[in-house]
Amino acid sequence: MANDDAKPAGGANKLVIRNIGLLLSGDLRQPILDANIVVAVDGKITAVGKRGDVDVAGASTTIDAKGTTLAPGLIDSHVHPVAGDWTPRQNQLGWIDSYLHGGVTTMVSAGEVHTPGRPRDVVGVKAMAVFAQRIFTAFRPGGVRIHGGAPVIEHGMVEEDFKELATAGVTILGEVGLGSVKDGKTARQMVLWARKYGIQSTIHTGGPSIPGSSLIDKDMVLETDADVIGHINGGHTALPGDQIVELCEKSTRALEIVHNGNERASLLTLRTAKELKQLDRVILGTDSPAGSGVQPLGILRMISMLAALGEIPAEVAFCFATGNTAKIRKLDGGLVAPGRPATFVLMDKAQHSAGKNLLASIQLGDLPGIGMVVVDGLVSVLRSRNTPPATTLPEVVST
Numbered sequence: 001m002a003n004d005d006a007k008p009a010g011g012a013n014k015l016v017i018r019n020i021g022l023l024l025s026g027d028l029r030q031p032i033l034d035a036n037i038v039v040a041v042d043g044k045i046t047a048v049g050k051r052g053d054v055d056v057a058g059a060s061t062t063i064d065a066k067g068t069t070l071a072p073g074l075i076d077s078h079v080h081p082v083a084g085d086w087t088p089r090q091n092q093l094g095w096i097d098s099y100l101h102g103g104v105t106t107m108v109s110a111g112e113v114h115t116p117g118r119p120r121d122v123v124g125v126k127a128m129a130v131f132a133q134r135i136f137t138a139f140r141p142g143g144v145r146i147h148g149g150a151p152v153i154e155h156g157m158v159e160e161d162f163k164e165l166a167t168a169g170v171t172i173l174g175e176v177g178l179g180s181v182k183d184g185k186t187a188r189q190m191v192l193w194a195r196k197y198g199i200q201s202t203i204h205t206g207g208p209s210i211p212g213s214s215l216i217d218k219d220m221v222l223e224t225d226a227d228v229i230g231h232i233n234g235g236h237t238a239l240p241g242d243q244i245v246e247l248c249e250k251s252t253r254a255l256e257i258v259h260n261g262n263e264r265a266s267l268l269t270l271r272t273a274k275e276l277k278q279l280d281r282v283i284l285g286t287d288s289p290a291g292s293g294v295q296p297l298g299i300l301r302m303i304s305m306l307a308a309l310g311e312i313p314a315e316v317a318f319c320f321a322t323g324n325t326a327k328i329r330k331l332d333g334g335l336v337a338p339g340r341p342a343t344f345v346l347m348d349k350a351q352h353s354a355g356k357n358l359l360a361s362i363q364l365g366d367l368p369g370i371g372m373v374v375v376d377g378l379v380s381v382l383r384s385r386n387t388p389p390a391t392t393l394p395e396v397v398s399t
Ligand SMILES: [Zn+2]
Pocket: 175, 204, 205, 209, 230, 231, 235
């Protein structure tokens, strides 16, 4: 049921999802909503409530959630796409579609750095960024929205280059540190130029990921002051614990925890953010494709790991991968609320999980089973081919 173009076909396209057993909002301030019906028109949520409160008449599609859980589509804050649904890192096709089957409906590029022969000269860097921004805006496998076109800063770039990139539609920088700029002073200047023109920045943190990449320690992260402390838990080699704690304490920027990082360091970051009462800074990514492969279930695995080992309620861990990321990355998804995209993942506890319900099963470290993914008001995936099977599946009852 994959649809290459997730836009509704025009006219009033009304979607009603009823009989929702548990509604996860994505909002850290109120992660669970007291509601069991969601209504959307033309791909946008119009109402969230209970029978009697919301107008369910005239639906073009009705989904019976059968008492399962609905959450906003998951966001992967850190991917390295190249072109189409192909990654040369592991010579794999269809990786984005596989992530959709792991509940990921939005991805943010941290740089198209795996592009074979990627240019390092300023004109080439800019051309590739605009190209990537365009192709990933137009290409949405299964409806997945990929925010691409993330240039990696190189020596020789001047303020005018950032202005030109912003005018051309570029909104994000790739990881600072993956190009020739390795000093905090130059990086800080370029990050400031980027910010001036509305381009968000992310910095690589920790040891080199692969041969050719390099160490970025807490001093460079603090001096550069990028908007997102990219993979604060290393990619995979983490900084010493005292440096991670110092980054949490001294910086106010987003704390990005990734799947392809150091798990011990991710728990230290989470614990520190919790002590600081700053869980709103925590966002999740996979940092994939990478040397350790592609992880279709990477975001779900992070949610489960952080909930099970980090003493965080599972419904809060979902917020890290939805509302928190949307807010920090300035995306319109990530929340179940009127006006937001009708992009959802429907889940239930996996068959034979020891947990008594979905949240309990995640708290025990199990993964949920995905029964359906909806993108912009259209059903994109029925039962996931990648998660363990859900105990109960939602059903499309009328179209
Ligand atoms: Zn990195």
